[in-house]
């Protein structure tokens with residue numbers, strides 16, 4: 759792992775422990791790219807995490823950003839770090855009220871929707887509930903997003919923001935469980951929003967195989 763050590767210790771370029779398919783790592787990579795921050799990334803496997811990573815952050819989750827003495831091991835904190843540091847100007851135009859709406863949506867995603875999503879994704883582990891029940895329990899959040907998308911194409915305005923980037927990987931997971939079901943839902947704005955983000959240059963860049 760001399761290679762990892764060298765990258766971690768590089769003081770001029772931020773380093774990210776990442777996992778391509780992890781939705782939290784996706785949002786971190788997208789925020790870094792959106793903020794035009796050049797970074798080195800190391801793709802881990804969850805079953806065999808590098809000891810260098812565990813030494814730095816024993817909780818053992820990705821993403822982890824390391825820059826000089828700074829270690830940031832929560833995806834939202836990495837996003838905020840990126841937008842503060844980067845040259846993405848769009849957020850300076852946001853009022854505090856909009857930023858708070860974005861943060862509230864992310865809280866709902868991470869604390870409420872994610873739980874329902876995991877049960878739906880791993881429905882086999884919940885034999886007492888039907889697939890339909892598990893699907894239905896996720897819909898409250900799609901309803902919230904559909905309402906937000908009533909006024910603008912994206913969640914906070916007509917431009918992609920940190921809120922879209924933070925939430926999109928989880929809605930993508932929801933859609934991927936059963937695409938036919940997702941497409942049949944009444945949430946046409948969420949469907950259009952997700953498709954636009956999946957096809958965006960930002961997401962495509964963030965998903966390039968390491």
Ligand SMILES: N[C@@H](CCC(=O)N[C@@H](CS)C(=O)NCC(=O)O)C(=O)O
Pocket residue numbers: 777779780781782783804818819820821831832833834
């Ligand atoms: N709250 C953390 C959650 C990160 C997380 O749970 N990442 C998953 C991968 S998607 C992970 O690393 N899990 C550790 C494991 O499965 O061993 C964040 O936002 O960064």
